[in-house]
Amino acid sequence: MGRSSTRPRTTIRPHGSGDRAGFLDLYEAVWGRRRGAEWFRWRFEENPYLDEVPMVVAEADGRIVGAEPCVVFPLAVGDETRLAFQPADWMVHPDHRRQGLFTGMTERLLDRYADGPQCCYYNYPSDAIRPGLRSQGWRDVGPVPTYYRVQNVERLASGRLATDQPAAEHALALGQVGLSMARGVFSLAAGSDADGWAVERHESVPVDTLVRIYRSGVPDGIHVRRDAAFYRWRFANPLWETTTYVAVGDDGPAASLIAATSDDGDLRCVWALDVLPADGSASLGSYEALLSAVVADAADADVVKCAGIGLPETALRRCGFRRDDAFPLSAVSKRTTAVVRGVDPDGGDPTGREPWRTTGVDPLDDDAWAIQLCGQDVA
Numbered sequence: 001m002g003r004s005s006t007r008p009r010t011t012i013r014p015h016g017s018g019d020r021a022g023f024l025d026l027y028e029a030v031w032g033r034r035r036g037a038e039w040f041r042w043r044f045e046e047n048p049y050l051d052e053v054p055m056v057v058a059e060a061d062g063r064i065v066g067a068e069p070c071v072v073f074p075l076a077v078g079d080e081t082r083l084a085f086q087p088a089d090w091m092v093h094p095d096h097r098r099q100g101l102f103t104g105m106t107e108r109l110l111d112r113y114a115d116g117p118q119c120c121y122y123n124y125p126s127d128a129i130r131p132g133l134r135s136q137g138w139r140d141v142g143p144v145p146t147y148y149r150v151q152n153v154e155r156l157a158s159g160r161l162a163t164d165q166p167a168a169e170h171a172l173a174l175g176q177v178g179l180s181m182a183r184g185v186f187s188l189a190a191g192s193d194a195d196g197w198a199v200e201r202h203e204s205v206p207v208d209t210l211v212r213i214y215r216s217g218v219p220d221g222i223h224v225r226r227d228a229a230f231y232r233w234r235f236a237n238p239l240w241e242t243t244t245y246v247a248v249g250d251d252g253p254a255a256s257l258i259a260a261t262s263d264d265g266d267l268r269c270v271w272a273l274d275v276l277p278a279d280g281s282a283s284l285g286s287y288e289a290l291l292s293a294v295v296a297d298a299a300d301a302d303v304v305k306c307a308g309i310g311l312p313e314t315a316l317r318r319c320g321f322r323r324d325d326a327f328p329l330s331a332v333s334k335r336t337t338a339v340v341r342g343v344d345p346d347g348g349d350p351t352g353r354e355p356w357r358t359t360g361v362d363p364l365d366d367d368a369w370a371i372q373l374c375g376q377d378v379a
Contacts, residue, residue, distance in 0.1 A: 008060040010101065012108050015055035015069070022064030023057070030091040038238045043379055046236075047072050048229040049083050050117065056108045058092070058101045065093040068105040073375050075119070076218075076225035077359045082119035088377045106136060110345035120363070121341040124376055126334070133339055141338040142366025147311075147321040148329060149295060149304040193285035197254075199293040202244040205258065207231045209246060210276060213256050217277025219310070221368045222361060224375035226276070234374055235260070235273070245293050247286035255286035258374070259294050261301065270298040272306035274374040280310045287311055291319040307372045338369060 020040050028034045044053045049072040058066030070085035092101045124144060125133060134140075207228050214226040224230065235242050240260035247255040258274040272294060275287070291311070298304050308316060308323070322328070325335050340363050361368045 010058050010060045010065065010096070010099070012056060012058050012066075012101070012104050014108075014112060015053045015057055015067075019055075019057055019064060022059075023055075023067055023069075026064050026067060026091060026093055027089065029093055036238070039379075042233075042236055042238060043071065043088075044069055046233060048233050049074060054085055054109075054113060054116075054118075056105050056112065058096070058105055060096065065096040066101040066105055067091055068102075068109050070109070070121070071377065072118070074225040074227070074230060075122075075222055075375075077222055077361050078218075078220075080359055081225050083117050085113070085118045085121045086375075086377055087121065087123050087125075088379070102132070103136075107345065110136075110343070114343055114345045116343070118343060120343060122371075123339050124336050125339060127337075130337065130339065133341075136341070137344075138339045138341040139364060141340055141364060141369060143325065144336040144338050144366075144369075144371075145308060145323045145325050146336060147306050147308045147316055147323055149319065149321045150302070151295075151298055151304060152302040193283070194289035194292055195285065196249065197286050197289035198248045199289050200246040200248055200253075201293070201297075202246065203242070205231050205235050205242070205244050206246065209253050210244070210256055210258075210274075213246075213253060213276040214278065216254075217279040217281035219279045219370040221370040222363065223278060223370040224372070226274075226278075237379060239379070243297065245290050247282070247289045249283075249286065255282040255290055257290040257294060259297075259304075261298075267303070268301045270294065270301045270304045271373055271378055272304065273378065274372060275306070275310045278310040278370060278372065280312060284312050284315055288315040288318060291315055291321070295319055305373070307376070309370050309372045338366065338371075340364070 020037060024035055024037070024040060044055065053069065054072065055067060055069035057064050057068075068090045069088055071088045073084050073086055074081050075084045076082075090102070090105075121138075122141075123133075123138075130138075130140070210231055211226060211228060235258060237260070240262055242258060242260045245257045245259065246253050256274075256276045257272055260271045260273055262269055262271065272291075275290070276282075280287075294304060304321070306316075306321065308321075324330065363369075
């Protein structure tokens with residue numbers, strides 16, 4: 001007789017108060033990097049929009065072997081604001097894959113929050129994950145261009161960075177176009193409208209100032225509502241070095257940009273997370289002054305990244321930013337696609353149209369979305 005083997009019984013259940021350490025151990029096993037308790041508290045427990053952590057876990061022999069958490073964001077259209085869940089850090093331990101845990105956890109998550117406070121789920125998954133999401137009622141919204149300014153051409157073009165780092169994958173296109181050309185592509189362009197704008201730098205987040213600037217130019221489409229609670233939570237990530245830039249003219253603060261610096265492996269990245277006014281209604285010079293200040297301060301970074309939403313294309317190009325869906329980054333870039341799903345666990349309303357039916361906005365129209373990096377899973 002052959003040797004018999006039994007798998008440990010796996011239980012799928014809601015997240016509990018004692019799951020933090022097990023989640024962090026699983027995170028390290030899956031992603032190869034350690035996150036601490038402070039990061040977990042910020043990311044999930046201190047989110048101001050929900051009193052519980054929206055997560056389900058898979059447990060086997062007393063160990064967390066799978067987890068599907070969500071991050072809660074306030075999405076707004078006009079005067080109407082709804083909470084939305086964005087899946088983040090979904091994972092299964094390598095020893096427990098191909099056992100249906102992803103499907104089981106997803107079904108449990110959808111069922112648990114079918115009558116919850118959220119209006120929809122939205123996400124920016126990889127190409128490998130999207131087909132599985134479509135089978136569970138998710139619908140593609142459309143591509144989401146990302147802008148990069150490469151600061152360290154030689155290092156990124158050499159290919160020494162790990163290929164599983166998204167920014168490195170985009171930047172390795174430089175190796176195909178040549179270093180001399182790449183330096184020209186990402187260099188500052190002649191001409192500027194930034195004269196006359198002073199840029200203030202704040203190590204903290206000036207909440208009241210930012211809320212006022214946000215209200216001066218609210219986007220027409222689906223976007224993250226900026227209020228005091230959002231700013232106090234979103235930019236408290238213990239892994240970030242955060243700087244707020246405020247463009248000040250004769251009439252006072254007119255535009256702002258929050259940049260965060262993070263080190264992940266060999267890559268040092270500066271993220272332009274939040275730009276206001278988010279509808280692009282400030283003067284070209286104010287946006288250009290903000291981007292120029294970020295670029296000047298990022299001399300030791302390998303790459304600067306932004307979503308481009310709300311920023312004039314002219315200001316981005318003058319400051320050396322290039323889209324990942326255009327040459328040269330398009331040569332090897334893995335472009336991002338947004339997806340959306342309704343909350344019905346049985347797949348009802350899969351288009352996500354229901355949440356904003358009174359606004360005339362169609363969530364399947366990519367032009368309806370104005371989500372900057374601060375509303376994406378950047379942690």
